Amino acid sequence: RLERLGARFEAASPLGNGQCSAPHPLTVTALADGVALEPAATLNCRAAEALARWTTEVQVAAQKEFGESLKSLALGGTYVCRGQNHDTDAKLSEHSFANAIDVMAYGFTKRASLKVTAAPDGTPEAAFLASARTGACTFFRTVLGPGSDAAHGNHLHLDLRERNAGHRLCQ
Structure with a gap:
């Protein structure tokens, strides 16, 4: 499915470190x-597919x-x-299972890159960032970014954490 979505990838060696795997x-x-990933992403297949599908929507918004x-x-x-939010005492982050991605900025063909941050209302930048974020909620179970909490003020956190009854956290 990833190949059909146009992704370029290769299998990597199994990862493990205590409970992380x-x-x-x-x-x-x-x-x-x-669309290049800078740097390359280490992801499980489900997260890679969700990222590939979401990015096609981001391309439309661009x-x-x-x-x-x-x-x-x-x-x-x-x-x-x-741990979640880099807290050593917290529950393990989905990053610990190659099941999460943090997007810091979007690069474009002609314009300057756009960092994930709060943008002035009514601007094309704000509309693009809102569209990308809202679209992510279709493909990921957790979407956190600027305004959700202090730990996510400068990036968009996307993951596929399973929750009870299929609940999604989209903030």
Whole structure:
């Protein structure tokens, strides 16, 4: 399915560190339309597929708001063994299972990159960021970004954490 979505990836060696694990991780370097991941993402297959599907929606938003193409996603983190919000005493983050992505900025073909942050209301930047964030809620079970809490003020956290009754956290 990832190949059909235009993703470029390769299988990586199993990851494990105590309770953290990713038995079948992938190293994903690009998505449809050559959208580069900077740096490459270490994700499980489900998270990679969700990212690939979401990015096609982000590409539509880039065309609508800026009249140009998305060329890259600047990532802050994928697989890393840690607690939620970097708290060593907290429940393990979905990053610990290669099941989460932090998007820091969007790169475009002609305009300057756009950091994930609060943007002035009524601007194309605000409309694009809102569209990307709202669209992520369709593909991911957890979407946190600026305004949700202090830990997510400068990036969009996306993960596939399973919750009771299919509940989604989209803030």
